[in-house]
Amino acid sequence: xxxxxxxxxxNQAIAAAGLVYFLALLTHLAEWAALRAPVAAESETATADxxxxxxxATGGAAPEPTHRVEFLGRLGFLVTVIACGIHLxxxxxxxxxxxxxxxxxxxxxEFTISGGFVVTLLYxxxxxxxxxxxxxxxxVGFVLVTLMVAVIWLHDDVAPLTEALNSPWxxxxxxxxxxxxxxxxxxxxxxAMYLVKMRKGEVATGPLARIPSLPTLDRLxxxxxxxxxxxxxxxxxxxxxxxxxxxxxxxxNWDPKxxxxxxxxxxxxxxxxxxxxxxxxGRNAALLALLGLATLWFNFIxxxxxxxxxxxxxxxxxxxxxxxxxxxxx
Amino acid sequence: xxxxxxxxxxxxxxxxELTLRELLRWTWRQLTSMRTALVLLLLLALAAVPGSxxxxxxxxxxxxxxxxxxxxxxxxxxEKLDLFSVFDSAWFSAIYxxxxxxxxxxxxxxxxxxxxxxxxxxxxAPRHLTRLPxxxxxxxxxxxxxxxxxxxxxxKGRGYRLRSGDGADVGADDAVSAERGKLREAGNLVFHMSVxxxxxxxxxxxxxxxQGGVVLVEGSTFSNSLTQYDDFAPGSLxxxxxxxxxxxxxDEFDVDWLESQPGTWMAQSFNAGLHYRESPDAAxxxxxxxxxxxxxxxxxxxxxxxHGYAPVVTVRDGNGDVxxxxxxxxxxxxxxxLSFGVIKAPSAEPEQIGFEGLFYPxxxxxxxxxxxxxxxxxxxxxxxxxxxxxxxLDSGTPQSVYVLDKSNAEQLxxxxxxxxxxxxxxxxxxxxxxxxxxxxxxxxxxxxRIQVSQTPGIRITLAGVVLALVxxxxxxxxxxxxxxxxxxxxxxxxxxxxxxxxxxxxGDGADVLDEIVAELRRTExx
Numbered sequence: 001x002x003x004x005x006x007x008x009x010x011n012q013a014i015a016a017a018g019l020v021y022f023l024a025l026l027t028h029l030a031e032w033a034a035l036r037a038p039v040a041a042e043s044e045t046a047t048a049d050x051x052x053x054x055x056x057a058t059g060g061a062a063p064e065p066t067h068r069v070e071f072l073g074r075l076g077f078l079v080t081v082i083a084c085g086i087h088l089x090x091x092x093x094x095x096x097x098x099x100x101x102x103x104x105x106x107x108x109x110e111f112t113i114s115g116g117f118v119v120t121l122l123y124x125x126x127x128x129x130x131x132x133x134x135x136x137x138x139x140v141g142f143v144l145v146t147l148m149v150a151v152i153w154l155h156d157d158v159a160p161l162t163e164a165l166n167s168p169w170x171x172x173x174x175x176x177x178x179x180x181x182x183x184x185x186x187x188x189x190x191x192a193m194y195l196v197k198m199r200k201g202e203v204a205t206g207p208l209a210r211i212p213s214l215p216t217l218d219r220l221x222x223x224x225x226x227x228x229x230x231x232x233x234x235x236x237x238x239x240x241x242x243x244x245x246x247x248x249x250x251x252x253n254w255d256p257k258x259x260x261x262x263x264x265x266x267x268x269x270x271x272x273x274x275x276x277x278x279x280x281x282g283r284n285a286a287l288l289a290l291l292g293l294a295t296l297w298f299n300f301i302x303x304x305x306x307x308x309x310x311x312x313x314x315x316x317x318x319x320x321x322x323x324x325x326x327x328x329x330x
Numbered sequence: 331x332x333x334x335x336x337x338x339x340x341x342x343x344x345x346x347e348l349t350l351r352e353l354l355r356w357t358w359r360q361l362t363s364m365r366t367a368l369v370l371l372l373l374l375a376l377a378a379v380p381g382s383x384x385x386x387x388x389x390x391x392x393x394x395x396x397x398x399x400x401x402x403x404x405x406x407x408x409e410k411l412d413l414f415s416v417f418d419s420a421w422f423s424a425i426y427x428x429x430x431x432x433x434x435x436x437x438x439x440x441x442x443x444x445x446x447x448x449x450x451x452x453x454x455a456p457r458h459l460t461r462l463p464x465x466x467x468x469x470x471x472x473x474x475x476x477x478x479x480x481x482x483x484x485x486k487g488r489g490y491r492l493r494s495g496d497g498a499d500v501g502a503d504d505a506v507s508a509e510r511g512k513l514r515e516a517g518n519l520v521f522h523m524s525v526x527x528x529x530x531x532x533x534x535x536x537x538x539x540x541q542g543g544v545v546l547v548e549g550s551t552f553s554n555s556l557t558q559y560d561d562f563a564p565g566s567l568x569x570x571x572x573x574x575x576x577x578x579x580x581d582e583f584d585v586d587w588l589e590s591q592p593g594t595w596m597a598q599s600f601n602a603g604l605h606y607r608e609s610p611d612a613a614x615x616x617x618x619x620x621x622x623x624x625x626x627x628x629x630x631x632x633x634x635x636x637h638g639y640a641p642v643v644t645v646r647d648g649n650g651d652v653x654x655x656x657x658x659x660x661x662x663x664x665x666x667x668l669s670f671g672v673i674k675a676p677s678a679e680p681e682q683i684g685f686e687g688l689f690y691p692x693x694x695x696x697x698x699x700x701x702x703x704x705x706x707x708x709x710x711x712x713x714x715x716x717x718x719x720x721x722x723l724d725s726g727t728p729q730s731v732y733v734l735d736k737s738n739a740e741q742l743x744x745x746x747x748x749x750x751x752x753x754x755x756x757x758x759x760x761x762x763x764x765x766x767x768x769x770x771x772x773x774x775x776x777x778x779r780i781q782v783s784q785t786p787g788i789r790i791t792l793a794g795v796v797l798a799l800v801x802x803x804x805x806x807x808x809x810x811x812x813x814x815x816x817x818x819x820x821x822x823x824x825x826x827x828x829x830x831x832x833x834x835x836x837g838d839g840a841d842v843l844d845e846i847v848a849e850l851r852r853t854e855x856x
Contacts, residue, residue: 159594159596160588160596160598162596163597163598163599163600163620163621163622164621164622166621166622167622169622219838226806226807229802229806230799230802230803230806233795233798233799233802234799237795237798237799238792238795238796238799241791241792241795242792243622245785245788246622246623246624247621247622247633248633248635248781249541249624249631249633249635249781249783250541250783250785251785251788251791252532253388253389254381254386254388254389254417255389256381256382256383259378259379259381259382260382262375262378263375263378263379263382266371266372266374266375266378267371267372267375269371270368270371270372270375272806273364273367273368273371274368276364280365280368295375303382
């Protein structure tokens with residue numbers, strides 16, 4: 001296949017993935033809508049026998065799911081898995097379209113679609129273990145919006161890597177940063193749900209009833225963040241400085257992107273501390289997690305428009321003023 | 331807490347009154363509390379924010395100058411607050427020093443406690459296991475000691491440390507106490523200690539290291555001594571003897587230009603071919619200096635960090651003598667490599683001559699607008715305005731080579747009053763009006779910007795972060811747990827109670843309990 005064909009394939013796959021995510025979102029919304037219906041006296045044995053545990057009730061307060069809800073939940077998950085596969089095709093196509101072939105992390109568009117992919121992938125992978133069925137529409141909706149933002153505002157044609165990006169550290173540094181970003185995003189969604197649930201209190205019916213209890217949410221959020229934090233540490237404080245040292249001669253430059261990566265690190269360190277400190281558990285910890293997520297995404301997109309001095313800057317393309325720059329997330 | 335009780339004991343003192351010692355102790359307690367550490371962490375994050383939005387002297391000094399010009403009112407306030415060098419400022423340092431003190435104050439006593447706890451046995455089983463949050467009870471046909479022996483085996487198999495002696499003979503104790511995951515705290519301590527290590531490494535680099543930059547036109551030689559640098563930033567404890575006596579010459583510099591998108595050009599595979607000597611009497615070696623591939627000589631590293639064009643010109647004065655000749659570094663203004671530069675001929679007679687203007691790598695006249703269509707030098711063109719008079723070079727005050735002092739110089743004009751402009755291509759010579767002289771454009775040479783740096787302590791820092799990560803993994807994923815199994819003979823069999831205590835906050839004590847109970851009961855049936 002020619003490079004142009006790969007690029008077309010990638011673009012079409014992203015569009016297709018967006019469409020399938022949308023279908024998954026509709027299915028999950030239908031699932032939620034079905035939850036609103038008065039709970040019929042369904043045969044309880046039937047639901048118990050279904051097994052698979054895809055969309056089973058998670059909290060004690062949750063009503064027994066009906067056949068319909070269960071079916072829609074499983075269908076939605078299946079559609080999400082398909083979308084995730086198509087999403088992967090888009091990423092591979094992006095990498096194959098470049099000459100020479102490379103990892104698809106050369107510009108903002110590619111970082112964003114990769115980040116979205118990791119969110120879906122983590123969701124799919126953890127779905128069963130942590131019974132994440134309740135967060136399906138939120139995750140799918142979020143990834144859909146991310147893809148739309150990427151396609152509408154950030155799209156760039158395939159280009160070779162800039163010289164500074166051409167290093168094995170691109171793979172190690174960026175892949176860990178993207179994985180951490182995906183994990184923190186997922187964790188942030190859980191923390192946001194914690195706050196919503198806390199405000200609304202326990203409800204017997206409707207979509208909110210499916211959200212697990214507050215302690216479960218707090219624990220789940222902690223686990224996801226506990227996974228993301230070491231990965232982020234590895235990306236930002238180990239591989240980042242090693243690469244910076246190789247490319248720019250100084251392992252820490254207080255460049256705006258680095259400053260914000262550091263801020264994000266400190267806030268999440270605060271989150272982990274908060275859970276160990278009396279009085280900061282639960283609500284305050286959830287707020288900290290969301291603050292961390294805000295700094296993370298601000299660093300990813302926002303800082304590019306605030307500061308042009310960043311060596312990571314990509315807002316002004318290939319602005320090489322006596323400095324070999326890197327990409328925003330690199 | 332203790333301060334309160336002491337105040338109670340001495341009723342003649344007013345409440346809230348503290349002696350100096352008590353005050354110090356109170357301050358220390360406050361400082362080393364977890365809550366303070368948390369607040370300091372968040373403060374540190376907050377304090378770093380201005381460093382990313384306001385241009386920083388160490389990162390972007392040009393940006394600082396520009397910012398100061400645009401905000402003359404705010405500049406004095408910002409300067410007082412050190413907002414142009416946030417990361418060296420007193421207030422930023424204060425936060426992280428307090429944080430470090432808090433860390434040490436937390437870390438030292440915890441290490442002591444941990445050291446003692448490390449050798450301690452798992453605590454004996456509480457009297458009422460059913461009062462623990464995670465507990466289970468079941469009945470078995472096995473004898474008490476038989477079942478407890480199996481419990482010991484099961485727990486040992488799962489990596490638990492057992493309390494010695496208990497459960498061995500039924501009379502003494504009827505319970506098994508087990509514990510695992512003590513390394514979590516070790517991970518925690520290692521992580522916090524590593525933060526200090528990183529800071530030490532960072533400080534060593536900052537104090538003893540140096541960074542210098544130099545712009546070298548193709549063909550020129552650099553030898554490592556202070557006078558050769560264009561800019562030099564040493565640490566406060568840097569000594570000139572640290573500098574290694576190497577020298578190198580940039581033999582040639584190559585760039586490939588690639589049209590990544592129509593009209594957008596991307597530089598690829600920069601390569602500066604060097605030959606170098608590690609010391610004046612060492613053998614000559616060669617190296618291809620590229621981005622991401624620095625050259626290491628001893629403890630010093632040499633990086634290629636930029637490039638540009640240096641037009642080679644010869645300026646002759648009114649008498650026909652050569653007043654200036656050689657490559658002149660022009661600074662790229664944007665990605666198109668349209669470059670700005672200044673040529674000064676202070677020795678020209680009868681009048682000094684100065685040129686200021688632009689270099690177009692590939693010049694095209696688009697409907698009267700001069701533009702450069704690509705950054706490669708396919709059609710190099712210089713377009714400069716000419717000044718004559720006093721260029722301010724005789725006063726002895728240092729002047730930037732990239733700036734022309736026009737305060738006492740006069741711009742050359744055409745007879746119709748329009749500015750006289752030199753538009754010139756390689757091989758051409760332009761005569762200046764009024765018999766001032768001429769300028770000849772001989773050709774273009776590339777220049778490279780080379781960064782030389784020494785970062786002592788970098789291995790300490792790296793070891794510190796790696797250690798921190800290892801500690802972090804330990805402190806996040808090792809689950810400290812205690813399990814107790816108690817068996818009691820009853821009429822119809824043996825009544826067994828199992829309880830688990832999860833001390834990590836991960837909160838999966840119930841799952842672990844279920845697993846262990848399942849295993850105890852499964853083996854029972856066999």
